[in-house]
Amino acid sequence: xxxxxxxxxxxxxxxxxxxxxxxxxxxxxxxxxxxxxxxxxxxxxxxxxxxxxxxxxxxxxxxxxxxxxxxxxxxxxxxxxxxxxxxxxxxxxxxxxxxxxxxxxxxxxxxxxxxxxxxxxxxxxxxxxxxxxxxxxxxxxxxxxxxxxxxxxxxxxxxxxxxxxxxxxxxxxxxxxxxxxxxxxxxxxxxx
Numbered sequence: 001x002x003x004x005x006x007x008x009x010x011x012x013x014x015x016x017x018x019x020x021x022x023x024x025x026x027x028x029x030x031x032x033x034x035x036x037x038x039x040x041x042x043x044x045x046x047x048x049x050x051x052x053x054x055x056x057x058x059x060x061x062x063x064x065x066x067x068x069x070x071x072x073x074x075x076x077x078x079x080x081x082x083x084x085x086x087x088x089x090x091x092x093x094x095x096x097x098x099x100x101x102x103x104x105x106x107x108x109x110x111x112x113x114x115x116x117x118x119x120x121x122x123x124x125x126x127x128x129x130x131x132x133x134x135x136x137x138x139x140x141x142x143x144x145x146x147x148x149x150x151x152x153x154x155x156x157x158x159x160x161x162x163x164x165x166x167x168x169x170x171x172x173x174x175x176x177x178x179x180x181x182x183x184x185x186x187x188x189x190x191x192x
Contacts, residue, residue: 040144041096043173046122049095049144060094067166068094068146071138076111079167083107088174089119096171097143099123100163108155108162113170115163116155124163126151139163 038059040049051059056069066072081090090100090113100115100123108114118124122142129138129150139148148165155162 038094041094043091043096043098045096046143051144056094061168063168064093068141068144068148068169071147072166073149074112074166074168079113079170081113081167081170081172082111084113084172086172086174088172088176090115090165091171091173092141092144092146092148093169093171094146095141095144097123097141099141099148099170100165102175106156108164110162110164112149112164113167114155115165116157116159116161118163124148124151139165141169 040051040059053069057065060068063074067074084102084105087102089098089102090105091098098119100117100119104115104117106114106116125140125142125145127138127140129136136150136152139151140146141148146169148163148169150164152162152164153160
């Protein structure tokens with residue numbers, strides 16, 4: 001009897017979560033390029049970003065706003081980054097904050113891009129999340145507090161963590177693109 005009740009509870013929670021994933025605003029196929037229209041987006045600035053919600057609505061796509069500011073979830077299996085094996089860095093699409101290196105990404109089979117370690121301790125903010133009858137840990141961008149996803153303790157070594165991240169709030173820069181920019185604009189040499 002107890003096993004049957006647990007099965008019903010688990011099934012109900014699973015259906016409820018999947019319904020929540022699919023009952024979100026639909027994003028337009030040709031969304032505006034938020035990087036070009038977003039005055040706070042910077043891959044070098046580390047200052048905290050605090051915009052009013054009406055400003056976030058102007059600079060983010062509807063799907064990005066839903067995830068980042070309303071703590072939504074993109075549908076599982078829809079992120080272009082879920083199976084990506086490209087080498088580079090993942091940034092917050094809302095503000096440009098560095099979040100994860102590609103060498104910490106792994107295929108977890110959960111339906112969203114997964115990482116086992118953030119780029120730095122300051123990159124992520126951890127917040128208790130007790131919604132949907134569960135106890136989870138929400139992860140937010142350390143610079144703009146955008147909702148990114150959740151972290152779970154079922155990841156691979158060396159951390160044993162799985163950062164389950166909504167791909168719509170990620171921006172990616174290939175390592176070769178960074179190298180090209182560096183070669184085109186090398187840093188000034190120090191005093192010789």
